[in-house]
Amino acid sequence: MTEQTLRKESTGHPYIVIQTDVCDGSPIVEGTRTRVIDIAIEYEVLGRSPDEIITSHPHVNLYQIHDALSYYYENREDLDQKIKQDQEFVKRLKVKIPSKMV
Template sequence: MSIVRDPDHSDGAPTIEGTGIRVKDIASAYEHSGYEPDEITQLYPDLSLGDVHRALAYYYDHIDDFRSAESARA
């Protein structure tokens, strides 16, 4: 699966294709809640370990965009 943006779902936030699971939710589970990637697959059974790593790679490749979006909401 890949990372997609669909303005009709999740307010256009990047999601894992076919799941509706937002990249920022995966990143939050990893960074803020301390879950390891294999544990995240238990939180989101529709995801493979590769999906989690792709989401985290996308997050870190676009971290400035994620951070500016969060600060705009605050």
């Protein structure tokens, strides 16, 4: 591995990091592949409480969930843009690769 792939950025949040070689550099809960935006979507869109989110991510603690949400709110504009880009990518894939289930 090169030095570039091992790069880890501090975010100013104790449990959130950005690693260029994990999840395309999306902010994640340190030591996991759980993206901040996935936690934010569960909270904001699905209306799940932090305690409920833990059931989907049992490897993440409650304080890590709260830190991820804090990071999301501090960086909401950028992360909402990333969510939108991901949604557009999925739409393009659905057109390109239609479901075989009818």
